[in-house]
Amino acid sequence: MGFGCAWLRGSVVLACALFASSPAPAAAQVAGPRCPETRNVEELAFSHRDMLFRAIDLDSGWVPAGSPLQVRFGVRVAGESEVELNGALVSEWPIPVMTSVVGTPGGGRFGIEYGIEIIAQIRFDVTVAGIRYSWSGDIPILPAALRDLMARDEATFDPWVLPDADPRPISLYDETSSIRVLNVGLGSFIPIPGVDGGFEVRAALALGATYQTQHILVTPGDDVITEELQIFRMLSPEGGYGRGMDVTVLPEGELRWRGGVVLRPGLYVEVVGTRFDLPIAEIPLNLLDLMGTTRFEPAEVYVPFGDLRVEPGMRVDFGVVPAGEEQTRMVTLHNDGDAVLEIEVQAPGPPFHVESGRHTLPPSSRVSLPIRFAPVDGGARSAMLLVRSSDPDACVTTILLDGEGVGMLPVDAGTEDAGPADAGVGAPSLPGGCGCRATSGPAALWLPALLLFAIRRRR
Numbered sequence: 001m002g003f004g005c006a007w008l009r010g011s012v013v014l015a016c017a018l019f020a021s022s023p024a025p026a027a028a029q030v031a032g033p034r035c036p037e038t039r040n041v042e043e044l045a046f047s048h049r050d051m052l053f054r055a056i057d058l059d060s061g062w063v064p065a066g067s068p069l070q071v072r073f074g075v076r077v078a079g080e081s082e083v084e085l086n087g088a089l090v091s092e093w094p095i096p097v098m099t100s101v102v103g104t105p106g107g108g109r110f111g112i113e114y115g116i117e118i119i120a121q122i123r124f125d126v127t128v129a130g131i132r133y134s135w136s137g138d139i140p141i142l143p144a145a146l147r148d149l150m151a152r153d154e155a156t157f158d159p160w161v162l163p164d165a166d167p168r169p170i171s172l173y174d175e176t177s178s179i180r181v182l183n184v185g186l187g188s189f190i191p192i193p194g195v196d197g198g199f200e201v202r203a204a205l206a207l208g209a210t211y212q213t214q215h216i217l218v219t220p221g222d223d224v225i226t227e228e229l230q231i232f233r234m235l236s237p238e239g240g241y242g243r244g245m246d247v248t249v250l251p252e253g254e255l256r257w258r259g260g261v262v263l264r265p266g267l268y269v270e271v272v273g274t275r276f277d278l279p280i281a282e283i284p285l286n287l288l289d290l291m292g293t294t295r296f297e298p299a300e301v302y303v304p305f306g307d308l309r310v311e312p313g314m315r316v317d318f319g320v321v322p323a324g325e326e327q328t329r330m331v332t333l334h335n336d337g338d339a340v341l342e343i344e345v346q347a348p349g350p351p352f353h354v355e356s357g358r359h360t361l362p363p364s365s366r367v368s369l370p371i372r373f374a375p376v377d378g379g380a381r382s383a384m385l386l387v388r389s390s391d392p393d394a395c396v397t398t399i400l401l402d403g404e405g406v407g408m409l410p411v412d413a414g415t416e417d418a419g420p421a422d423a424g425v426g427a428p429s430l431p432g433g434c435g436c437r438a439t440s441g442p443a444a445l446w447l448p449a450l451l452l453f454a455i456r457r458r459r
Contacts, residue, residue, distance in 0.1 A: 034388075035094045035095070035344075035388040035389060035390065035395040035396065036094070036342030036343070036344060036358075036388065036389065036390040037092065037093070037094065037390065038092070038093055038094065038305075038306070038339065038340075038342065038390040039090070039091070039092045040090070040091045040092075040303055040304065040339065041088050041089070041090050041091075042088060042089045042091075042247075042301040042302070042303060043086075043087075043088050043301075044085075044086065044087045044088055044089055044101070044249055044299045044301065045084075045085070045086050045299065046083075046084065046085040046086075046251060046296040046297070046299065047082070047083070047084050047085075047296070047297075048082065048083045048084075048253075048294040048295055048296050049080060049081070049082045050080060050081040050082075050255060050292060050294075050295075051079060051080040051081075052079030052080065052114070053077075053079050055076065055077065055078040055079070055080060055113070056075070056076065056077040056078075057074075057075075057076045058074060058075045058076075059072070059073075059074040059119070060072055060073045060074065062123070068124055068125050068126045069122075069123075069124045069126070070122070070123055070124070071120075071121065071122050071139070072119065072120075072121045072122075072123075073119060073120055073121075074118070074119035075116070075117070075118055075119070076116070076117045076119075076150070077115075077116045078113040078114060078115065078150065078152075079113075079114050079115075080112075080113055080114075081110075081111070081112045081209060081255060081257070082109070082110070082111045082112075083108075083109070083110050083211050083253065083255070083294055084107075084108065084109040084110075085103070085107065085108050085159045085160065085213075085251060085296070086103070086104045086107030086108070086159065087101060087102055087103040087104050087107060087159050087160065088101075088102050088104070089101055089102075089218075089247060089249055089299075089301055089303070090102050091234065091303050093305070093390065093392040094389070094390050094391065094392045094395040095392060095395045096233045096234075096392070097233065097234040097236075097241065097392050098231055098232070098233055098234070099218070099223075099231070099232055099233070099234045099247075100229065100230065100231045100232070101160070101216050101218065101225055101230075101249060102229070103158055103159030103160050103228075104158075104159065105158050106156050106157075106158060107158070107159055108156060108157040108158060108159040108160075108161070108170070109154065109155070109156050109157075110154070110155050110156075110157065110170050110172060110209075110211050111152075111153070111154035111155075111172070112151065112152065112153055112154075112172050112174070112207065112209045112257075113150065113151075113152045114150070114151050114152075114207055114259075115149045115150035115151050115152075115176060115205065116149045116150060117147070117148055117149065117150040118142065118146070118147045118148075119138075119147070120138060120139040120142070120147070121136065121137065121138055121139060122135075122136070122137065122138075122139050123135065123136035123137075143179075144177060145176075145177040145178060145179040145180075146179065147177075148176060148177045149176045149177070149205065150176060151174040151175065151176060151205060151206065151207035151259075152174055153172040153173060153174040153209075154172070155170055155171075155172055157170050159213070160213045160216060160225075160228065160251060161211065161212045161213045161253070162212075162213050162214075162215070162216070162225065162226065162227050162228045162230075163226065163227045163228070164227045164228045164229075165212075165228045168212050169210040169211055169212035169254075169256075170210065170211045170212070171208065171209070171210050172208065172209045172210070173206070173207070173208040173209075174206070174207060175204045175205065175206045175207075175262060176204050176205040176206075177204065178202040178203065178204045178264060179202060179203055179204070180200065180201070180202050181201050181202065181203050182199065182200060182201040183198070183199070183200045183201075184198070184199050184200075185197070185198055185199075186198060186199060186269060194271060194272045195269065195270070195271050196269075196270045197267070197268050197269035197270050197276075198266070198267070198268055199265070199266070199267045200265070200266040200267075201263055201264070201265050201266070202263070202264045202266070203261055203262065203263050203264070204261070204262045204264070205259070205260075205261060205262075206259060206260055206261065206262045206284065207257065207258075207259040208257070208258045208259070209255065209256065209257050209258075210255070210256045211253060211254070211255055211256075211294075212253060212254055213251050213252070213253040213254075214252050214253055214254055214293075215251075215252055216249060216250065216251045216252070217248075217249070217250045217251075217252065218232070218234075218247065218248070218249050218250075219247070219248045220235070220237055220245070220247070220248075221234060221235040234247075234303075236392070236393070240393040241305045241307075241391075241392045241393050242305065242307055242337070242393070243304065243305060243307050243336060243337045243338045244302055244303055244304035244305050244337065244338045244339065245302070245303055245305075246300065246301075246302055246303075247300075247301050247302070247303055248298050248299070248300055248301075249298065249299045249301065250296060250298040250299070251294070251296055252293060252294060252296070253293065253294040253296075254291065254292075254293060254294070255291070255292050255293070255294060256289075256290065256291045256292075257288065257289070257290045257291075258286060258288065258289050259286070259287055259288045260284060260285045260286040260287040260288065261284075261285045261287065262282050262283070262284050262285070263282065263283040263284075263285065264281065264282045264283075265278060265280060265283065266278070302338075304337065304338035304339035304363075305337045305338065305339050305391065305392055305393075306335055306337040306339050306340060306341030306342070306361070306363075306389065306390050306391050307335065307336040307337030307338075307341070307391055307393070308333060308334070308335065308336075308337075308341060308343070308387070308389045308391040308393075308394045308397060309333075309334040309335075309336050310331065310332075310333060310334075310387070310397060310399060311331070311332040311333075311334060312331075312332075314397075314398070314399055314400060315399070315400045315402065316329050316331060316371060316385075316399060316400070316401050316402070317402045317403070318373035318401070318402065318403035318404075319403065319404070320403075320404045320405075320406055321373055321374075321375055321403060321404070321405060321406070322375075322405070322406050322407055323375050323376055323377050323378060323405050323406065323407045323408050323409050324375075324376065324407075324409050325374070325375075326372050326373060326374035327372070327373045327403070328370050328371065328372050328373075329370075329371050329373075330368050330369070330370055330371070331368070331369045331371055331385070331399060332366050332367070332368045332369070333359070333361070333366060333367050333368075333369065333387065334361075334365075334366045335361035335362065335363060335364065335365050335366065336364070337363060337391070338363050339363065339390075340360060340361065340362055340363070340390075341360075341361040341363075341389055341390055341391060342358070342359075342360055342361075342389065342390040343358065343359040343360075343361060343367070343387060343388070343389045343390075344357070344358045344359075344387070344388040344389070345357055345358075345359070345369065345385070345386075345387055346385075346386040346387075346388065347385070348383035348384060348385055348386075348401060349383065350374070350376075351373060351374050351375045351376060351381055351403070351405065352371060352372070352373055352381070352383045352385070352401050352403070353371070353372040353373075353374060354369055354370070354371045354372070354385060355369070355370075371385065371401065373401070373403040375403065375404075375405025375406075376405070376408070376409050377405055377407075377408040377409065378404075378405050378406050378407055378408055379404065379405055380402070380403075380404045380405075381402075381403050381404070381405065382400065382401065382402050382403075383400075383401045384398050384399065384400060384401065385398070385399040385400075385401055386398060386399075387399065
């Protein structure tokens with residue numbers, strides 16, 4: 001019985017020492033909340049103007065100034081198309097940095113203006129015999145059709161009009177006023193008694209235009225966005241993301257113009273009092289079909305990041321500390337980036353102690369963490385302090401903690417053993433505060449088996 005108890009005591013001491021010195025699995029230490037997420041939005045604006053010639057806009061204004069009777073003359077000659085796109089570069093991280101080019105709802109404008117417009121107006125404001133007379137309006141010096149020979153249209157839309165957008169393309173269309181180019185009576189040249197009628201032709205200039213975005217280029221990385229709401233990974237430049245990075249965004253689109261003349265014939269024939277009308281309403285004649293690419297200026301934007309730096313380094317050595325005492329070291333976390341840095345500290349287990357929690361560091365700021373090493377027994381100890389951050393280069397930063405305890409805490413002599421005495425032999429106090437005791441009876445049958453299982457698992 002005595003030999004069995006002695007062997008059991010030694011076995012239990014070894015088992016307690018093995019379990020006390022075994023570090024926690026790395027996966028268990030890394031497990032925990034996700035790294036803090038950050039979202040950055042940088043506005044984008046693009047403008048393209050395609051001109052056949054610079055617009056000419058002449059306006060005399062109302063002259064003579066201050067006169068009760070005034071006239072106004074104006075001429076506008078234009079030949080241009082314009083496309084405007086507004087949106088934002090949206091980036092989200094920490095790992096990886098995912099980016100999309102998002103259009104602003106209603107942030108697109110497409111307009112055309114080609115032709116000539118003439119203004120001739122008169123107005124007067126006079127009082128005669130106590131009665132006031134005033135009027136303002138156009139002067140019919142030209143037919144109305146000749147005063148408006150301008151094709152003008154405009155539309156707003158949601159950028160970017162990439163494939164999958166609806167509608168795509170954005171279409172514009174306008175006509176000038178119709179001009180009568182022919183009007184004859186049929187009876188003047190049809191030599192049939194009882195046959196008469198009329199023939200009239202009116203003509204208008206027509207212009208249609210379309211716009212659509214073909215793709216968007218994003219650099220660095222030479223990413224090509226080819227469809228609406230496409231998300232891509234912003235590759236890290238050599239040396240990491242650092243404080244921030246410059247990004248260039250350039251959409252490339254396609255403009256198309258179709259123009260011509262719309263003829264609207266009016267023909268009727270009367271035969272012995274019965275009228276017959278031509279069913280054709282209009283005849284379009286296409287004169288041009290042109291295509292071109294947009295020439296937007298690239299948008300240069302800066303995407304800022306939080307940038308974590310650990311001082312004094314990634315390893316903290318506490319040296320040798322007697323059991324029951326403690327040593328404190330300071331670790332300082334710096335934000336060297338140009339964006340706010342979100343930090344979450346996950347404390348290791350005893351004998352290392354540090355306060356867990358979240359910290360928000362503005363650019364060029366820091367926070368210091370006091371770390372204590374308080375061993376309760378002898379032996380070398382190691383642990384990992386995990387810092388999760390919104391730094392895209394360092395989502396999880398591991399700081400290694402090392403220290404060595406010397407001696408052990410004294411056993412509380414006032415504690416009585418509730419079990420029966422074992423021939424006056426007490427259980428020794430074990431390193432690491434295991435508090436194991438030898439026992440007898442049924443427990444002595446399964447403890448050796450538990451020890452062997454633990455040793456095999458350890459190996």
